[in-house]
Amino acid sequence: MTEITTNRPSRLTSGFDIPRPPGLTWYVQAQQPVGYEISLTRGLLNPANPALAKAVGADNRDGVRALVVVDKVVDDLYGTALRSYFTAWQADATWLVMPGDEETKALEQVVEVTRAMTEMGILRRTERVVVVGGGVLMDVVGMAASLYRRGAPYVRVPTTLVGQVDAGVGVKTGVNHGTHKNRLGTYFAPEVTLIDPEFLRTVPHRHIANGLAEIIKMALIKDADLFHLLEETVAQISSDTLADCGADMREVVSRAIAGMLDELEPNLWESVLERSVDYGHTFSPSLELRADPPLLHGEAVAVDMAVCVALATGRQYLSPADAGRALALIAAAGLPLTHPVFTAELLQIGLADAVKHRDGLQRLPLTDGIGSCVFVNDVTPAELARALEFVHAYADRTDGSAP
Ligand SMILES: NC(=O)c1ccc[n+]([C@@H]2O[C@H](COP(=O)([O-])OP(=O)(O)OC[C@H]3O[C@@H](n4cnc5c(N)ncnc54)[C@H](O)[C@@H]3O)[C@@H](O)[C@H]2O)c1
Ligand SMILES: [Zn+2]
Structure with missing residues (x-):
């Protein structure tokens, strides 16, 4: 604890001089260790x-x-x-x-x-x-x-x-x-x-796919090896194979957990608002609120990630080939790429909400090549509309529609 002392009267903006005796203001600083x-x-x-x-x-x-x-x-x-x-x-x-x-x-x-x-x-x-x-x-x-x-x-x-x-x-x-x-x-x-x-x-398959959305997120933003592993194994991922926990499934789950912890540990209380784990979580809360019948969280995240893949492609952070791989993986996991209520207008509403949540800036995480992440603050409505068209064009070709 620091005792702040001053012998001089404090000067308030109102112009009044209020004499303040020494030793009436203290500054407390403490840290709480966290371990689990x-x-x-x-x-x-x-x-x-x-x-x-x-x-x-x-x-x-x-x-x-x-x-x-x-x-x-x-x-x-x-x-x-x-x-x-x-x-x-x-x-x-x-x-x-x-x-x-x-x-x-x-x-x-x-x-x-x-x-x-x-x-x-x-x-x-x-x-x-x-x-x-x-x-x-x-x-x-x-x-x-x-x-x-x-x-x-x-x-x-x-x-x-x-x-x-x-x-x-x-x-x-x-x-x-x-x-x-x-x-x-x-x-x-x-x-x-x-x-x-x-x-x-x-666990029902829909809820397995729900969890896979968060695993794909970790792969896209920070773990290219996990992305490759998912590409190779996604067709086999099921309640049973996960429960059997063979070498591949163990690696999928443990890489996802390790990646998550790597991101969370230095920022447990979210003092830094640029969070790569927010990937896929910018537009999805607005979609989750409005989808009827309701979407599971991971399904809304998947639809959000698809738009972010398209935004990254528009900015040449992702090659069109890698964008195709990312969208194909999301769809192969049994997750939707589009949703009828997920319109260009809703994207703007979602982004505006995210800006409030992120203290005034977009801080939008995008993939900068598969397995790496960059934050942007200048996404425009026109860019959002183009990104949505990109995803719809892909989904129409491959039938990556909502479940
Ligand atoms: N605190 C965090 O950091 C954090 C992170 C991600 C998600 N969440 C929260 O987690 C919730 C989503 O979690 P969830 O997807 O596990 O949903 P959930 O807890 O609703 O579980 C999904 C369904 O599966 C059933 N279930 C649970 N275990 C089962 C099992 N072994 N076999 C069969 N059925 C089983 C549940 O009864 C439920 O009906 C959301 O509310 C979300 O906000 C929190
Ligand atoms: Zn989530």
Whole structure:
């Protein structure tokens, strides 16, 4: 702490001289270290695997309590195995089963989790909240953990592809509010995220493609090797192959996570607004809000990425051949390239919203050759319209339409 002292009276712009005694202004500066682990493991629910027991402290003590919040769908599929695991480790789990859908992602859900924490009388430092579910439930429970007594330790077990390569990797929590997605939220790291690809075996294909959009994003902005690997393997990527976690699939998932962490770690609190991980996330929020029937997040991101590929091609950052490869990969992943409500006007609205979010500048990430990224601030409405035409012309030739 610095004590700011002055013997001179301060001069206000109003012209009044107000004498200020020394030592009435202090400047506080503190830093909070953040450390958390993300670990890929197999057979997480096999009692022979100690990872989850360790995460809740049940590996060296009997009767350890934990609040386990489980997505309803996940509970139907894995609830028995989960309960057997905690019993085998003699942990005393309290169960809270909640819906994990986007429509229920609201403050009320956060309050429900904190209510369960209060009822259980969870100890503030030594007893954990464990969340087992997709991105929705992880965001809800992470927010509850961050608010409860201003921060309680929690453990994430993501069960969707989006959860495993995106939502479970960073430190953001949040819920939808009013008509806005993730409008209320916090930055709050878990103690550990435990990723078991086996959970993906039951994830519907549309939700696998949803997660692939975020993986393709990482490939386009920073990992040309991942892009090649995806080109070679995209036809084989499925719930089963991801769950089997052979060498190729393991590399796809781990490169996506490593790339994401590489971008997030130096900018955890988003103090720098030029974020390459925002690729595909400039126009997509406006599309997500308006699409009816609703699009999944990754589907809207895919449509946004297609326009960004076209914008980069228009500026000669991408060759037409590489643009074709990028669009072909998005389509081969089962993702749309276009959407009827995604018009030139909507692109402008989306960009205007992004400018507000990015503090007055477009800061639009574009690919600068596959695997590299550049930020631009001067995209014009005419350029947006041309980019959209480019994508539509490609989609008409190849039928890359909305699902
Ligand atoms: N915090 C972040 O940094 C971050 C990053 C990306 C996304 N998100 C958020 O994550 C959410 C999207 O996450 P999501 O795509 O995982 O959606 P989700 O959590 O809604 O899960 C999708 C569906 O799959 C079901 N499900 C979950 N696991 C399953 C399994 N193993 N088998 C079968 N079904 C299963 C769920 O019940 C749900 O119906 C969005 O709300 C988004 O805002 C947050
Ligand atoms: Zn995203």
